[in-house]
Structures are given as C-alpha cells and as structure tokens.
Amino acid sequence: MNQILDGARILLCLSFLIYASWNDYKTREVSNKVWVILGPLALALTAFQFSIYSSQPLQQLISYTLSFAITSALAIAIFYAGGFGGADAKALMCISLALPVYPNHLLPEPPGFVSPLFPITIFTNSVLLGALSVFYAVFRNLLWKARNRGSVFEGLETESLGHKILALFSGYKVKISKLEVGHMYPLEDVEVNDEGDKKRKLLVFPKDEEREEIVARILENVKEEKLDGGVWVTPGLPLLIFITAGLIIALAYGDIVWILLSSFLK
Numbered sequence: 001m002n003q004i005l006d007g008a009r010i011l012l013c014l015s016f017l018i019y020a021s022w023n024d025y026k027t028r029e030v031s032n033k034v035w036v037i038l039g040p041l042a043l044a045l046t047a048f049q050f051s052i053y054s055s056q057p058l059q060q061l062i063s064y065t066l067s068f069a070i071t072s073a074l075a076i077a078i079f080y081a082g083g084f085g086g087a088d089a090k091a092l093m094c095i096s097l098a099l100p101v102y103p104n105h106l107l108p109e110p111p112g113f114v115s116p117l118f119p120i121t122i123f124t125n126s127v128l129l130g131a132l133s134v135f136y137a138v139f140r141n142l143l144w145k146a147r148n149r150g151s152v153f154e155g156l157e158t159e160s161l162g163h164k165i166l167a168l169f170s171g172y173k174v175k176i177s178k179l180e181v182g183h184m185y186p187l188e189d190v191e192v193n194d195e196g197d198k199k200r201k202l203l204v205f206p207k208d209e210e211r212e213e214i215v216a217r218i219l220e221n222v223k224e225e226k227l228d229g230g231v232w233v234t235p236g237l238p239l240l241i242f243i244t245a246g247l248i249i250a251l252a253y254g255d256i257v258w259i260l261l262s263s264f265l266k
Contacts, residue, residue, distance in 0.1 A: 005049040006106035010251065012041060013098045017091065017244040024238040028183040030087040035094055042098030060101075063116065067100035068093070071119040088239045095119050095247065103251075112254025113262075121255045125246030128257055130237055137234075140172035144230075155200050156188065156232075163202040171234035179215050183236035190217040202232065 016038040020030045046064070054060050075089035096119040102109070115121045145152055152173060153164055171187040178184055188202050198221055203214075218231055249256055 002049065002053050002105035005045065005053075006103035009042065009045050009049075009098045010103060010106070012038070012045065013095055013247065014244070016094070017240065017247065020087065020091065021238065021240040021244045024087065024240040028236050028238065030240065032090075035087075035090040038094045039090075039097055042094055046097060046100065064100040067117045067119060068096040070117055071096035071123070074120075074123070084239050085236075088243065091240055091243055092119055092123060095122060095243075099247075107251060110250075110252060110254035111259075112256065113258035114250065114254045118250070121250045122243065122246045124255055124257045125249050126239065126242040127246075129242040129245055129249075130239060133235075133237060134169045137169055137172050141168055144173050156202055159202045163204065166204060167202050167232055171232050173230035174233050176219070176231055178233065179218065179231060184233045185211055185236055186214045186218060187232035187234050188218070189214050190221045 016034055020034050023030050023034075050057070050060060050064065072093045075092040078084055079086060079089040099118050099122075101116065102114045102118045102121075113121075115124075141152060151157070152168075153159065156164075167187055174184065179186065186203065188200055190198050190200055192198050200221070253259065
C-alpha cells in the first residue's frame with residue numbers, strides 16, 4: 001500500500017505539473033485554480049500515508065515540516081527577488097506537500113545524491129536545466145553583433161561590467177516592436193534625474209508586475225529620441241517545464257548538479 005500511495009503522489013504531481021507546463025508554454029500564465037486543487041490533494045495524500053504507515057512518526061513529521069518550510073521560504077524569497085513567477089513558487093510549495101522526501105517505498109534510491117529535502121533536489125535540477133538557456137542568449141548576441149556595426153550596449157556605455165555580463169548571459173537585443181510580445185521582459189529601463197534628463201539603465205532582476213510601466217517608459221523614450229537600435233530583453237522562460245523535468249530527473253537519477261560535480265572531482 002505504501003508503494004501505491006507513493007505512486008499516487010508522484011502521479012498527482014506530474015499530472016498537474018504537465019498541465020501547468022503546457023499553459024506556461026502557451027500563455028506564460030497558469031490559473032491559481034491549479035495550485036488551489038493540487039495543494040490540498042497533495043497534503044491529504046501525504047497526511048493519510050503518514051498517519052497510517054509511518055514507522056517513525058516524530059522523525060518523519062520533522063522531516064516533512066522542514067521540507068515544506070525551507071522550500072516555501074526559498075520559493076517566496078526568490079519570487080520577491082524577481083527570480084521567477086508566482087506560479088513557479090506555488091509549484092515548488094505544492095511539490096513540497098506531495099513529495100517532501102524521496103518516495104523510496106516505490107522507487108529505489110537513485111544513483112545520484114538526493115537531498116533529505118527532496119524538493120530542493122528538484123529545484124537545483126530545474127535551475128541547471130534553465131541555465132542552459134544561457135547558450136541561446138549568447139548565440140543571439142553574437143548573431144546581433146555579426147549583423148550590426150554598433151555596440152550591443154549602445155546608449156548603455158556607463159553601465160557596470162557586471163551588469164553587462166549579466167545582460168549578455170540572460171538576455172539579448174530585439175527590435176522595439178518585440179516588446180509587444182507578452183513573454184518578453186525588458187532588461188533595461190529609463191530613469192529621469194532631478195534635472196529632467198533621461199538615462200537608460202540595465203535591469204538586473206526585471207519584475208513581472210513592473211513590466212507595463214517599464215515598456216511604456218521605453219516606448220516614450222523611443223518616440224522622443226527616435227531610437228531604432230533595439231532594446232535589451234529577457235524571454236519569460238516557461239520555468240514550470242524545467243521544474244517538471246527536474247522532478248522526473250530527480251526521481252530517476254537524483255541531483256544532477258551533484259552528479260556533475262562528483263564526476264568532475266574524480
């Protein structure tokens with residue numbers, strides 16, 4: 001029965017995450033109803049299995065509570081820092097309710113390391129998968145440079161080297177018209193000083209709730225100065241796809257970051 005309940009919790013998570021990932025890919029939006037349904041169902045299944053079959057109730061309760069608390073704190077902190085969207089944070093929190101620890105009744109221990117806080121392994125896997133988008137950003141920037149004579153940071157020359165490096169690896173330049181696409185987020189903004197002079201600046205962590213205001217400022221600046229050299233953007237990655245893939249990899253192989261580090265250090 002433990003195996004059946006482990007399988008039910010995995011299937012529940014994967015079903016909702018695949019549905020949410022599809023919506024994230026198509027519209028970059030996921031209804032809160034997904035998490036309102038998944039969260040209570042995940043908690044109910046986990047609580048039922050714990051109450052009936054727990055062999056070490058106090059130890060398991062502490063592990064489950066820590067897993068949910070730490071995962072939730074991490075997800076909320078990254079959300080408010082602008083690292084990912086609300087749906088991604090809610091997905092991790094729901095996963096921590098459904099799979100607070102590795103489901104070892106159904107699956108054997110994977111060949112790679114698995115954190116006692118299983119959702120953290122899923123998170124690190126998804127971060128590594130998402131980081132592969134760096135190669136796409138670098139390719140786009142090299143392509144832009146090959147097609148244009150000017151600097152990729154024209155109008156942003158006073159920005160720090162660190163900000164420029166972050167922009168090169170996390171975004172790329174597009175035509176102004178591309179800002180109308182909903183999943184493109186500006187990596188730059190326009191600020192006005194006390195004298196009324198306008199200055200472009202790079203953004204380190206663009207926030208979804210500020211997107212419309214930033215786009216409006218950019219378009220106003222473009223209209224006034226007739227800029228046509230492009231604007232820095234970062235694509236709104238469908239992170240739920242990476243989280244779903246991170247879960248599957250965690251179940252089959254464990255923590256791929258740990259596996260890669262172990263292979264490198266051998």
